Amino acid sequence: xxxxxxxxxxxxxxxxxxxxxxxxxxxxxxxxxxxxxxxxxxxxxxxxxxxxxxxxxxxxxxxxxxxxxxxxxxxxxxxxxxxxxxxxxxxxxxxxxxxxxxxxxxxxxxxxxxxx
Amino acid sequence: xxxxxxxxxxxxxxxxxxxxxxxxxxxxxxxxxxxxxxxxxxxxxxxxxxxxxxxxxxxxxxxxxxxxxxxxxxxxxxxxxxxxxxxxxxxxxxxxxxxxxxxxxxxxxxxxxxx
Numbered sequence: 001x002x003x004x005x006x007x008x009x010x011x012x013x014x015x016x017x018x019x020x021x022x023x024x025x026x027x028x029x030x031x032x033x034x035x036x037x038x039x040x041x042x043x044x045x046x047x048x049x050x051x052x053x054x055x056x057x058x059x060x061x062x063x064x065x066x067x068x069x070x071x072x073x074x075x076x077x078x079x080x081x082x083x084x085x086x087x088x089x090x091x092x093x094x095x096x097x098x099x100x101x102x103x104x105x106x107x108x109x110x111x112x113x114x115x116x
Numbered sequence: 117x118x119x120x121x122x123x124x125x126x127x128x129x130x131x132x133x134x135x136x137x138x139x140x141x142x143x144x145x146x147x148x149x150x151x152x153x154x155x156x157x158x159x160x161x162x163x164x165x166x167x168x169x170x171x172x173x174x175x176x177x178x179x180x181x182x183x184x185x186x187x188x189x190x191x192x193x194x195x196x197x198x199x200x201x202x203x204x205x206x207x208x209x210x211x212x213x214x215x216x217x218x219x220x221x222x223x224x225x226x227x228x229x230x231x
Binding site for chain 2: 049
């Protein structure tokens with residue numbers, strides 16, 4: 001069965017410091033991995049994805065994520081956090097069967113709090 | 117351009133009543149997904165449409181839940197005999213069916229409260 005684990009309910013970072021939000025996954029085939037961000041009372045916004053190729057993927061708002069196949073991880077990173085990055089972050093996975101379509105399995109989410 | 121829209125934004129209903137939730141996907145997106153998000157949890161898959169047909173409805177929790185997409189665009193999620201446990205935010209997402217397009221775009225959700 002496919003699953004996603006986000007081991008931290010909350011991550012606290014000072015503005016200007018680097019941030020990491022952790023994600024590990026389990027999937028039977030090749031993983032397709034995604035990060036989404038959710039601001040209060042708003043829908044999920046797509047940040048970035050890994051499908052194939054370079055293990056380091058770059059996305060919106062300066063975020064990046066590194067795919068590590070041996071550790072089955074896809075941690076979200078940003079070199080310098082902003083207060084406006086404070087939000088709820090979700091990691092999602094699906095297997096590569098079905099091509100570009102298929103339902104996503106989401107983690108429980110990690111609340112990121114960036115303090116000035 | 118316009119994103120995914122969902123109506124109503126909030127719905128309060130009494131236990132046992134019937135409700136319909138509407139999703140209007142991004143124009144040209146042929147794939148449409150419904151998810152349900154309970155408090156403190158990530159979204160959980162309910163059903164997925166390619167065009168007019170349900171390609172995967174394995175996430176529907178029971179036969180009280182049903183969804184349609186008769187013309188391949190707007191979709192309606194229907195819940196019969198609502199229960200308090202159905203209270204959640206219902207999210208709709210759409211995506212293109214094309215090579216290189218894998219991400220789903222989400223609407224703002226409908227918050228359903230069953231009293």
